[in-house]
Amino acid sequence: MYLTQGLHRAMQQRPNTTAVRFESKAITFAELGTRVERLAGALRKLGIANGERVAMLSANSPRYIEYYMATPWAGGVLNPLNTRWSASELLYALDDSASSILIVDDTFRALGIRLASEARSLRHVIYAGDEDTPDGMLNYESLIAESEPVEDGRRQGDELAGIFYTGGTSGFPKGVMLSHTNLGVAALTTVAIGHVATGTVFLHAMPMFHLAGFSAISALLACGGVHVIVPAFTPRATIEAISQHGVNRLMLAPTMLQMLLDWIDGNPAESACLDMSSLTRITYGASPISQTLLRRAQQAFPKAEFVQGYGMTELSPVCASLGPEYHTEEAYASGQMRAAGRPAMCVEIKIVDVQGREVPRGTTGEIIVRGPNVMLGYWNKPEATAEVLRDGWLHTGDGGYMDDDGLLYVVDRLKDMIVSGGENIYSAEVENAIASHPAVAQCAVIGIPSDRWGETVHAVIVAKPGEVVTAEAIQAHCRERIAGYKCPRSVEFRDSLPISHVGKVQKNVLREAFWTNQQRSVA
Template identity: 65%
Template sequence: MYMTQALHRSMQQRPGKTVVRFQGRSLTYAEFGDRVARLAGALRKLGVAEGERVAMFSLNSARYLEYYMAVPWAGAALNPVNFRWSAAEVLYSLNDSGTAVLIVDDPFTAVARKVAAECPTLRHIIYAGDGETPDGMLNYEALVADSEPMEDAYRHGNDLAGIFYTGGTTGFPKGVMLSHTNLISSASNALMSGTFEESTVMLHVMPMFHLACFASINAVFLAGGAHVPMPSFDPGQMMEAIARDKVTSLLLAPTMIQMGLDWLEKNLQRAAELDVSSLTSLRYGASPMTPVLLARTRETFPRVEFSQGYGMTELSPVATQLGPEYHNEEALASGKMASVGRAAHTVEVRIVDPEGREVPRGTVGEIIVRGPNVMLGYWNQPEATAQAVRNGWMHTGDGGYMDADGFVFLVDRMKDMIISGGENVYSAEVERALASHPAVAQSAVIGVPHEKWGESVHAVVVLKQGAGATLESIQAHCRELIAGYKIPRSAEFVDALPVSSVGKVLKNDLRKRHWKP
């Protein structure tokens, strides 16, 4: 397996088809492939060697798609940079990976210049913006125009495709080494489930540095579909893009879906003018979709089929999938929709105890995964790799259980589990109860210090616009749904929850307010 294979096939079979539309410009597969081969040639001309790391520090763009194909075409390895990091974190990732070339766009040129001065392995910075090229940087378009296209280096199989740094909740992130087989086997699951086809037009709203978005990019290439990058998430611009570019497919976090629906309700006149009927597929991840949000989304987009996935960077990233057939009233009644689905086509999943023994169905344990999607390891961290990958199984650190039909139910990160008075409380279960409260828009449940019980259950709640609630009303609601020891003993009401770039709630940020270092 190799990342550029699908591009070669489309250049041969559909050279005149549009592969990317971005800011009023479009490229066919033939034009895109030529630019990729020329950018790869430019990287080689700059001295990039086999396996060397090339970083991209940029918002979503057509050039980001070219980067994702050109770096492996040149025989090098990817290092997408999280643009939400501090300069210190960016510098760490460049130094840790030994990055040789950094490609940067307009918002990040100042940070790039700052970190370059402290990164001894960094030989070149390529400016991929549309303005004046900053002093000391090379111009992206000039490099593409002035370089001869090179033959594909044909990196494949277990060759390193890229280093993808995890967000990390404490300390600096770990570099996850993923191979060509890892990435393509994982992306293939989307095609096997029928989520992507040649007619797919995917709007890339999630940040492209994130592996969930990159997996979608690979799946669209495999299907021979088209890409519409959006620089950053904006609910109004997203709706405009769906209508303008006849988008068929989206990947969003539930928080993004909610913001999109809120925008439509607040801008009724403009919403009525937009034809968003092309949208037929909505994939979500990062957190569960509540029944209330699903019903609201289905009412707005009746033609849309929903699916979700669960995974992590170390799994390239897919472990389980829950398809459209389990997003209906029957699945809601049976409880299947509360799951994260079943093992993806190329993957095995088990639930085990601390000794690694598989537990009976319905018993909570740690989720472990085996398959061609399991990472090569952590960059320069053999001990961490040995701890995470044992006998070929990736130990996710996530707690969950499996039902008799193989559906996996995620209950919590093992480290996020609340132990109150000796009882295990899984925050996801409490959050599901809170989600059905008529006044609650979003919630996050954490453990906070308690003198007697060690920890007590604390809810951080975002209320729906114009709605009101008290701790007492929340407790009364939860008492009808969950055991008494799981009911929040305290609550705070906030305007918004802290979230990552892909909409995942940052519970560590919430805990910091309550736990002393």
């Protein structure tokens, strides 16, 4: 398997069919393929060797698809950057991966200038915007126009295809190494669960740097479907794109779905003028959905099937899916709607105890996964890799159980991570930021339930003797050091933290007051 396989097929089978719709533009598969071949030629002229990393920091656009295809075409390795990260987090990912080239758009022009001067490994920064090219940068369109097409390098199989950074328990992001096989299987899985198919008109409303978005891109190219793109998610832009282009498949985090429904309810006159009847399937993921929100969405989109995906970056990213048959009144009544789903194609899932032994059905243990979707490991982190990859199985750190029918349920999180609005937030990252405040003696960060975000970040702080600090000061301090979505939404101050007999903060005690009477102990 190799990443560009689907594009080759589409160029051969559907050259004059529309591949991408963005704003007023329509791009055919032949046009897309030509631009990819020329961009790959430009990357090679700039010295990209096999296995070298090419990063991108950009809002959604057709150029993101070109980047995803041209980089492996040229023999490079992908490094798509999280657009919500702070400059220091982005700089870490660039330096850690030793990325040679960075592509930035108008949205991140100023940040690109800063990263160009501070990142140690960058040789070139390419400006993929529509304004004047900043000094010291190369122009994206000029490079394509001036470069000759090149043959596809066809890196494949277990060769490294991309480094996708995720939060790190040590306080730094971890680069998840995914192979061409990993990402090829992810595309096939996306097709197998019915997320895309021939005739699909898919809306990219989620950030395209996300691995879930990448899987949809690869699968859609293989099926010859249409990519409809909005620069960033907003309810209005999403609904207008559905109406204008006849979008029939959509993927959203539950928080996005709620914002969409809130906009429809709050703007009845405008929404009545927009035709959303083309939607036939909505896939949600990144965090489970509440029954209240799901019922509301089903009423708003009565023609649409609903599907949930469960997984993580390390699993490319999906390992289980809950299909439309579990989004019914019967499933509500039986509780099956709360399941994470059944194992995806080519995936094995087991529930094990602390000794790694499989537990009986209905017994809670750690969810472990084996299959061609499992990552190669963490970039430059052999100890962290060895901790989660054991005997061919990836240990997810999630607690769950499997029922007698083979449905997987996620009930707890064994690793210290918060999922807020579909973003993974590791407590250690936030705690490191808080602990650097001069007035803080101790702190602990936990996730607490939120109807809108699934979970929000909550900080419990013990101040140093004689020091007075406010929640607002802590939040402002964090915003200077980490991405805004990682900063605590709420802060409480205590005289002490609950400590175990071995000296560890008992976060289960801190969480208990917030999660009592909740159906899950994670969102």
